[in-house]
Amino acid sequence: MHNILVTGGTGYIGSHTAVELIEEGFNVLIADNLSNSDITVLDGIEEITGVRPLFEKTDLCDRSSLKEYFNRNPGIDAVIHFAAAKAVGESVENPLMYYRNNLVSLINLLEEMELRSSGSLVFSSSCTVYGQPGKLPVTEEAPVKKAESPYGNTKKISEDIIADTVKAAGHLRAISLRYFNPIGAHHTALIGELPRGVPDNLVPFITQTAIGIRDELKVFGDDYNTPDGSCIRDYLHVTDLARAHVTAIKRLLHDKNSKDYEVFNLGTGTGVSVLEMIRTFEKVASMKLRYRVTDRRPGDIEQVWADTTLANSELGWKAGHSLEDALASAWKWEKNYRQLKKNK
Ligand code: WQD
Numbered sequence: 001m002h003n004i005l006v007t008g009g010t011g012y013i014g015s016h017t018a019v020e021l022i023e024e025g026f027n028v029l030i031a032d033n034l035s036n037s038d039i040t041v042l043d044g045i046e047e048i049t050g051v052r053p054l055f056e057k058t059d060l061c062d063r064s065s066l067k068e069y070f071n072r073n074p075g076i077d078a079v080i081h082f083a084a085a086k087a088v089g090e091s092v093e094n095p096l097m098y099y100r101n102n103l104v105s106l107i108n109l110l111e112e113m114e115l116r117s118s119g120s121l122v123f124s125s126s127c128t129v130y131g132q133p134g135k136l137p138v139t140e141e142a143p144v145k146k147a148e149s150p151y152g153n154t155k156k157i158s159e160d161i162i163a164d165t166v167k168a169a170g171h172l173r174a175i176s177l178r179y180f181n182p183i184g185a186h187h188t189a190l191i192g193e194l195p196r197g198v199p200d201n202l203v204p205f206i207t208q209t210a211i212g213i214r215d216e217l218k219v220f221g222d223d224y225n226t227p228d229g230s231c232i233r234d235y236l237h238v239t240d241l242a243r244a245h246v247t248a249i250k251r252l253l254h255d256k257n258s259k260d261y262e263v264f265n266l267g268t269g270t271g272v273s274v275l276e277m278i279r280t281f282e283k284v285a286s287m288k289l290r291y292r293v294t295d296r297r298p299g300d301i302e303q304v305w306a307d308t309t310l311a312n313s314e315l316g317w318k319a320g321h322s323l324e325d326a327l328a329s330a331w332k333w334e335k336n337y338r339q340l341k342k343n344k
Helices: 012-023 041-049 063-072 087-094 097-115 150-169 202-210 238-253 274-285 309-315 324-341
Strands: 003-007 027-032 054-057 078-081 120-126 171-181 181-183 217-220 236-237 261-265 291-294
Touching: 003 012, 003 120, 003 261, 012 027, 012 078, 012 171, 012 238, 063 097, 078 097, 078 238, 078 309, 087 097, 097 120, 097 150, 120 238, 150 171, 150 261, 171 238, 181 202, 181 238, 181 324, 202 217, 202 324, 217 274, 236 238, 236 274, 236 324, 238 261, 238 309, 261 309
Parallel strands: 003 027, 003 078, 027 054, 078 120, 120 171, 171 261, 181 236, 217 291
Antiparallel strands: none
8 A cells, every 4th residue: 555645635635635545545644734724624534534644733844843754654655745825815915935835845845755765746736827828728838927926936936846856866756736726525525625714716705605604706807808708717626636636646656657747737628707607606506696796806817727638648637527516515515514613
């Protein structure tokens, strides 16, 4: 049984990936500093899979404690690195925290991996590296543009750090997965996207508006050059995204990678506008959603969706859930989470 270290594994995508890894027969270890997640996520993972991953609260930015972590946990075969700060707006206000947290943690991790046999890395990257692509759908060959935010820049720089380190080290190999917009929750609604304050992202804001926590959804602009004027994104079910990480890890562990460093877009290949998201949610939840069109949000790009050819043909992964499935799972999670909170 291979041992997989999942950094940031109590987070939204990390926890869903831990579930899929366990169900695929991997032994999962989670290192997380719990700065943006809750240890109760381990209960959800255990309830779903029957397995409680080995968890240690760990600050990946602390070089000596990370070395001790690896000394205590020998035999890590591969690492999936999720741990990072990821709020676009916060990164604009506090760039140094983002550069330190996201880059130092990665550098420390790579230094440890270089010293040991855990030579396979899957990295959580983002379509944000493309900025506003000139051509859509966007392929992995598209130019990586000036990031719209320090958060996006840390993803760009991280990819370069990984590519250069893999090239120099010789025994490391890595895959960067460029996520489009992950949404939804595990079908059991036992894990999902934990809300922290006012949501930045569209879907948690929709479900919190629908359940009555928010008065109304603000649609950030309907004067874009798109069919209905609102921004277009490629929204994919978080479980499909999690399964892509299992596929990527197996690719590296079974030496199926064609290069030591590979990049794949993870999206559905379909663009959906904000107003279409609202309509689809209203259909799925059989309710009207209160919303108002307001000004554009600074930093938003107009439209992006993935060319998924490489992920489908080379990686052997394809998103399987429909948008309706994803929104229904988000709504089920919101209702379940609020019920849990009420019962506490
Ligand atoms: C989607 C669309 C908004 C909220 C960001 C990061 C990306 C990744 C996912 C971390 C946009 C509109 C949103 C609202 C709205 N983050 N919107 N009202 O900005 O595409 O991507 O989150 O990995 O890296 O860049 O996602 O969900 O914030 O916005 O109208 O209250 O919904 O304008 O068009 P985004 P989002």
